[in-house]
Amino acid sequence: MLKFVYLAIVAFVLVLITVNMFRKKNNFFFQLDAAIVMVTLLLRLLLIK
Amino acid sequence: MKKIPKHIITASILCVFVVAAVIYLAIVFRSAKQEEPIYAGPGVTEVRKLSYWFPGLANTSGDTDVYILDSGVPGASMLVLGGTHPNEPSGFISAVMLVEYCRPKAGTLYVIPRANNSAFTCTDPQEAAPMKFYIDTDGGTRAFRFGSRATNPIDQWPDSEVYVHASSGQKLSGSETRNLNRAYPGREDGNLTEKIAYGITTLIRNEDIEITVDLHEASPEYTTVNAIVAHEDALELAALTLWEVEDSFQISVEKSPTNLHGLTHRELGDFTDTWALLMETANPSQGRLHGRIDSDLVVSGKDKFYTRAATYGAVTVPYTESGISLSERCARHITCLVQFAQQYAFVGSEGDLDLGDMPTYRQILENGIGHYLADAQ
Ligand SMILES: [Zn+2]
Numbered sequence: 559m560l561k562f563v564y565l566a567i568v569a570f571v572l573v574l575i576t577v578n579m580f581r582k583k584n585n586f587f588f589q590l591d592a593a594i595v596m597v598t599l600l601l602r603l604l605l606i607k
Numbered sequence: 608m609k610k611i612p613k614h615i616i617t618a619s620i621l622c623v624f625v626v627a628a629v630i631y632l633a634i635v636f637r638s639a640k641q642e643e644p645i646y647a648g649p650g651v652t653e654v655r656k657l658s659y660w661f662p663g664l665a666n667t668s669g670d671t672d673v674y675i676l677d678s679g680v681p682g683a684s685m686l687v688l689g690g691t692h693p694n695e696p697s698g699f700i701s702a703v704m705l706v707e708y709c710r711p712k713a714g715t716l717y718v719i720p721r722a723n724n725s726a727f728t729c730t731d732p733q734e735a736a737p738m739k740f741y742i743d744t745d746g747g748t749r750a751f752r753f754g755s756r757a758t759n760p761i762d763q764w765p766d767s768e769v770y771v772h773a774s775s776g777q778k779l780s781g782s783e784t785r786n787l788n789r790a791y792p793g794r795e796d797g798n799l800t801e802k803i804a805y806g807i808t809t810l811i812r813n814e815d816i817e818i819t820v821d822l823h824e825a826s827p828e829y830t831t832v833n834a835i836v837a838h839e840d841a842l843e844l845a846a847l848t849l850w851e852v853e854d855s856f857q858i859s860v861e862k863s864p865t866n867l868h869g870l871t872h873r874e875l876g877d878f879t880d881t882w883a884l885l886m887e888t889a890n891p892s893q894g895r896l897h898g899r900i901d902s903d904l905v906v907s908g909k910d911k912f913y914t915r916a917a918t919y920g921a922v923t924v925p926y927t928e929s930g931i932s933l934s935e936r937c938a939r940h941i942t943c944l945v946q947f948a949q950q951y952a953f954v955g956s957e958g959d960l961d962l963g964d965m966p967t968y969r970q971i972l973e974n975g976i977g978h979y980l981a982d983a984q
Binding site: 560561564576579580581582583584585586589590592593596597600601604605606607 | 617729
């Protein structure tokens, strides 16, 4: 049960980061940071790692 | 036509990279679930799953193979646990060697090479540990997984802030929630790690196992290393073994502390009739002082930083530039196991236990542990 609460939190944070990545203008490194974080969150959301 | 803003284009390209990275990493991490083969040797009479004793483990990553080596001659029984901590390879490889080489002449040997099967499917975070290590056998090189100290978080997550050991109420750091050697005697309705512990405890009870030995390694700077830790019931057996092996190598016997809970040498002795023992060898790939960690460090045990640390007295075991090889660490485990079985005749009451023709400490050192493993197939 608690696992799904945590996965929901991961999914929520992932959505926020993705939205932010598309909003950020003139800052490629911010976008790159966001992409790297997305990889780790996706791996956990999909229960791969 | 309206021009697409530059930041939308870069974000879209990055998304493609994210998907590609996730696919690639999924393939890499999934490969850790692929079990390395263990070849049942001439002594193996039966292979069962741990879920045979505790069906609650069926179809979970905690279920694991139990190899039964029944000599056909009635006598005592011994259970050997390898891979309680899959980042301590001498325990795992010693257990694999028993399965592939040992042929008991009296009594029955039970071997669980991958006691925490789930922990074999990942490595510890921040350690930069290799996913595999390689051992040369007489017929080619075999790969074995280097795993984690704890159950894969994919199988059991999240950890609580504080881990409360169920039967004693002892409080430990939350990360110990996934440590099999803090979960005994285990719980039928507990988390996966507690269920694995419960399965092993049930096996010991149902099969009336006389001796249980849990094989471990620790970092060379740790205090309990090159040691046998024995539950008070098994203390005499450990002392007799010490006498027999101390001509070959230095080892100490420690009594299991009564106030440290969840460990095999405490709980299996308290909650079952088995004589519970645990062994530690010194593993330079496990400590905090080693350099680059790769298969070579795991197998050769050679590390220049540990050599230097030893000259400062920062290491609790003898350590030179020739290192402490996996063969040497397995030789320690195997020599003591053979002696536990032999010495049981003097202090036990359930008949003989004879592991048959096993190599001596010197022979394992000379020929390498790979010589006693099955060829690569
Ligand atoms: Zn250990």
